[in-house]
Amino acid sequence: MAKRVQKGNIWIESVFATLFIYLFMYLVSLIPAFGVFDAFDAVGQALEDMEMTDVAFSKLREPLPPDTSIVLVNMGNLPRAGIAEQIRIVDKYSPKVIGMDSFFKGYLGDTLGTLSLASAIREAKAEIVMVGRIEQTDSLAKIHRGEEIYDHFYTSDSIFTGGTHIAMANLDSDATFQDDVKICRMFPPKRKLTSGETHMAFAAKIAELYQPGITEALFKRKNEFEIINYRGDFVNFFEEDKFATRFYALDWDQVLNEDFVPGLLKDKIVIFGFLGAEFGAPEWEDRFFTPLNPKIAGRANPDMFGPVIHANILSMILNRDYVSSFSPAIEVILGVILCYLNVLLFSYVYWKYGVWYDGVSKLIQVTEVILILFFIIQIFSSLSFKLELTYGLIALALAGDLLEIYFGVVKNLYTRAGRRLMFRKRKPVNI
Numbered sequence: 001m002a003k004r005v006q007k008g009n010i011w012i013e014s015v016f017a018t019l020f021i022y023l024f025m026y027l028v029s030l031i032p033a034f035g036v037f038d039a040f041d042a043v044g045q046a047l048e049d050m051e052m053t054d055v056a057f058s059k060l061r062e063p064l065p066p067d068t069s070i071v072l073v074n075m076g077n078l079p080r081a082g083i084a085e086q087i088r089i090v091d092k093y094s095p096k097v098i099g100m101d102s103f104f105k106g107y108l109g110d111t112l113g114t115l116s117l118a119s120a121i122r123e124a125k126a127e128i129v130m131v132g133r134i135e136q137t138d139s140l141a142k143i144h145r146g147e148e149i150y151d152h153f154y155t156s157d158s159i160f161t162g163g164t165h166i167a168m169a170n171l172d173s174d175a176t177f178q179d180d181v182k183i184c185r186m187f188p189p190k191r192k193l194t195s196g197e198t199h200m201a202f203a204a205k206i207a208e209l210y211q212p213g214i215t216e217a218l219f220k221r222k223n224e225f226e227i228i229n230y231r232g233d234f235v236n237f238f239e240e241d242k243f244a245t246r247f248y249a250l251d252w253d254q255v256l257n258e259d260f261v262p263g264l265l266k267d268k269i270v271i272f273g274f275l276g277a278e279f280g281a282p283e284w285e286d287r288f289f290t291p292l293n294p295k296i297a298g299r300a301n302p303d304m305f306g307p308v309i310h311a312n313i314l315s316m317i318l319n320r321d322y323v324s325s326f327s328p329a330i331e332v333i334l335g336v337i338l339c340y341l342n343v344l345l346f347s348y349v350y351w352k353y354g355v356w357y358d359g360v361s362k363l364i365q366v367t368e369v370i371l372i373l374f375f376i377i378q379i380f381s382s383l384s385f386k387l388e389l390t391y392g393l394i395a396l397a398l399a400g401d402l403l404e405i406y407f408g409v410v411k412n413l414y415t416r417a418g419r420r421l422m423f424r425k426r427k428p429v430n431i
Contacts, residue, residue, distance in 0.1 A: 010351070014344040017406045021339060021395050024402055056381035057230055057291035063245050064231050067315045069210070071095075071268050072234050072307055074275035075102065076252035080113035084120035086255045086272070091124040093265040097209045099129045099202065101169065101273035101307045104156040118159045126270075127209045130161050131169035131202050134191050148224070151194040167205035171309060172225055173288060182302065184288040186225040187313055189218055203313035210269050210318070217320055227323035229316045229384055230292050234275065234308055247311050251279045269314065273307030325386040335392025342368070342399050350407065361400035369393060 073090060075083050090098065100121070107114045121128055134150040155166055168191055173182035192198045200208070200215075208215045218226070232246025250260055276283045287302040288309060316322065326334070345364065350357050376387050 010344065010347050013411075014340060014347050016411075017343045017347065017403055018336065018340045018395075020406045020410055021343070021399055021402050022336070022391075025391070025394060025398065053377065053380045053386055054291040054293075056377050058294055060377065060381040066235070066245060067231065067247055067311075067318075069268055069318060070247055070311050070314060071265060071270050072247055072249035072275060072311060073255055073270055073272045074249065074251050074279065075272055076274070077277050078252055080104070080108075080110055080117040082252070082256070083272070084113070084116040086252070087117075087120040087124060089255055089258060090265060090270055091120075091126055093262055094267065095126045095265045095270045096267050097127045097129065097206050097269045098124060099131075099206045099269065099271040099310070101131055101202070101271060101310060103131065103133075103154075104160045106157065114159070118162075121160055122163055128164040129202065129206050129209065130156055130164045130166050132166045132199060134168055134170055134193065134199060140194070148191075149194065150191060153193060153197065153199060165205055165209065166199075167202040168199040169202040169306075169310070171288070171306070182288045184228070184290055184304075184309055186227050187309075188224065189215075189221075189226055201313070203310045204317060206269055206271075207314055207317040214317060214320075218317055218322070221322065226313075227325065227386060228290075228309065228313055229321050229323045230290055230312050231315050231321075232312070233292065233304060234311070246315070247308065249275065249279070251275075253278075271307050271311055271314075273305065273310075275305050275307060321384065323380075323384045323386055325388065328388075331388045332391065335389050335395060338372075338389065338392040339395035339399060342396055343403060346400060346403050350403065357404075358400075361403075365397060365400055369396060372396075 073086060075086065078086070087098070104114075104117065121130075132153050132155040135152045135154055136150055137152050140149065140151045153166075153168075155161060168188070170188060170191070171184050172186040172188065173184045187201055187203075189204055190198055190200050204215050204218060233244040234247040234249035235245055248264065250264075254260055274283075274286050283305075284302065286306040288304050288306065289302050290304045290309065293303040325331075342364070346357075346361050349360050353360070372389065372393060376389065379385050379387060
């Protein structure tokens with residue numbers, strides 16, 4: 001490949017080439033809608049569940065010491081009378097706040113158990129926070145399908161909620177049904193219903209009751225969704241996991257037998273919820289995939305129960321250890337700038353050292369992508385700052401080849417000389 005003669009301003013040409021790359025990416029993104037890449041769905045499904053920051057969570061970060069301000073209690077499959085007894089025993093040891101991560105509806109043919117549970121909740125000396133869930137009614141969903149607009153707050157029956165606080169337990173998982181794959185990376189700090197009611201997140205409400213004023217920093221951030229800065233799982237002696245050392249937990253029988261150190265619960269936050277039929281039992285109910293999952297791509301088993309996710313959110317709020325990030329608009333701009341600078345560099349190599357272009361451009365691309373991914377992972381691991389440059393990296397990966405198409409085909413189409421050369425009539429050749 002001989003050295004080429006540059007025509008036009010390289011700075012301006014690089015702008016048009018960058019626009020061409022992003023236009024190409026947009027057009028290609030429309031292709032899967034027509035089923036062209038259905039054969040690759042299995043691979044795509046495995047990779048789309050993964051984010052590069054998951055590497056920082058599961059591989060690079062070291063486990064933190066236990067957060068002694070939070071204790072998890074497993075309700076297991078206890079009947080309502082058993083849960084009532086758990087609450088009475090726990091409350092006897094003077095916790096400051098009790099969070100109930102479970103819904104209780106109707107009598108379910110167990111009148112005595114229902115009355116006993118309602119009485120235990122009502123008579124507890126600790127502050128009690130019950131969960132609620134914001135939802136779209138079917139009529140609203142037809143109008144605002146897929147939008148974050150809600151008109152209903154689902155709660156336990158009033159016999160259980162009298163004298164308690166009720167807070168929103170919604171987590172962001174993209175799952176439509178309970179049995180769907182649930183990947184949880186974020187949560188909404190608060191939500192407003194169409195009626196004007198505002199509901200605070202379950203963990204945020206517990207944190208505010210435990211330490212008044214602590215949520216001020218959370219709500220000042222004004223984020224519609226907060227990235228959960230996962231700190232670990234509950235102490236589980238049955239599974240080998242370096243992150244299963246963050247939160248103390250009591251199994252259902254340990255509570256009923258009062259098999260724990262009395263000081264474990266005094267002035268603490270206690271979260272009741274389902275952590276399996278017993279510790280170590282294989283379960284899928286109320287269990288999510290999280291970035292702490294040791295299998296980053298193509299995950300096989302969900303790794304964290306819902307109450308533990310709430311404990312992670314709560315610990316993050318109490319420690320003011322939030323994950324920061326740029327706005328989506330700034331991230332797009334950064335991606336475009338990254339693409340433009342590389343197009344500028346590749347254009348210089350293309351015109352100045354034509355014979356070296358293919359090899360040099362590929363070497364730059366591979367080196368740069370590796371360095372950028374390393375930088376993204378390290379900055380998240382050390383500073384809890386999430387930098388999302390997905391589209392910029394895709395554009396960078398395509399820039400080398402698409403730039404050749406731009407200069408070889410596209411540019412010629414919008415120049416008079418190029419069109420004349422391509423569409424000129426040629427005299428037939430007599431053989």
